[in-house]
Amino acid sequence: MHPHAASLSFLLSQTGAHAARLFAERLAAIGVTPRAYGVLSSIAAGGGQTQQQLADALGMHRNNMVGLIDDLEGRGWVRRVRSDEDRRAFTIELTPPGQAVLDHAASRLPQLDADLAAGLSAADRAILGRLLRRVADGQGLTPGVHPHLRGR
């Protein structure tokens, strides 16, 4: 029927969009948006980053980081701390509740993986994971950083 239905690029895009939707739904169940999760995990991954550095690491514009940090700060998950080295900049710190919600979100990932690959054997899941990592690597994608945070 559809000429693209069996193409690798379409299958990747189709299953990827579905995975992203499930990911977002699971996160929403614990009150977290995908972008908030992305920022929280980036803060946790590299310590003491400013808003500009976080925006660079996630490939997004610093303008969009402002409202995102506003929201996370309002929820008590991060703190803005004036940098001693550069008093224009804020260093973003994860609070204990922020770390807890990040841990909680991450703990849900294995179940999501299992649900997505429900029809595959453990061996096939491992193969799929390895092949996808090779595609990601070959395409120059940054590990752990989702392209959707980049905008257009």
Added chain:
Amino acid sequence: MHPHAASLSFLLSQTGAHAARLFAERLAAIGVTPRAYGVLSSIAAGGGQTQQQLADALGMHRNNMVGLIDDLEGRGWVRRVRSDEDRRAFTIELTPPGQAVLDHAASRLPQLDADLAAGLSAADRAILGRLLRRVADGQGLTPGVHPHLRGR
């Protein structure tokens, strides 16, 4: 670093978003948006469908179909023809230029597949395709229909 970087769901979502972006870029080079391509291929796949039937097939709301068909009609790629059976409805027909642009777009897919899987052997590409199709099947995804057309 990032706790999710190696999870199957994140890898699928990450590589899928990248594939969708490349797909959109290649389509843009020939003046086609991803949604326009989706509608054109759905018209070609099942003949003589109304706007409502197209919206159902693609999982989108009929309100959003109006502007989409307006655009395709303005480009001369489709025609609205009053249905004889139900004079409220339009049957959407692909014009020769519409069929040509769809063929042109589809002809670009093999190169996109090759670029995405540049680091994989032909055997690995086949394995990846089979595993992705099994995931898509297990998740109940409609062949050839992209979840992004559905909205939220």
Added chain:
DNA sequence: TATTGTTATACTCTATAACTATA
């Protein structure tokens, strides 16, 4: 003069409701 964070504005895409003409 350049950069960090911020705000304001416009543009796109989507969601919802209501209208018309047919059934």
Added chain:
DNA sequence: TATAGTTATAGAGTATAACAATA
């Protein structure tokens, strides 16, 4: 009354430009 197509409005999300404080 129910449905197909249409229109209008509001809401997200993003892009661009400009501003104040600091470098």
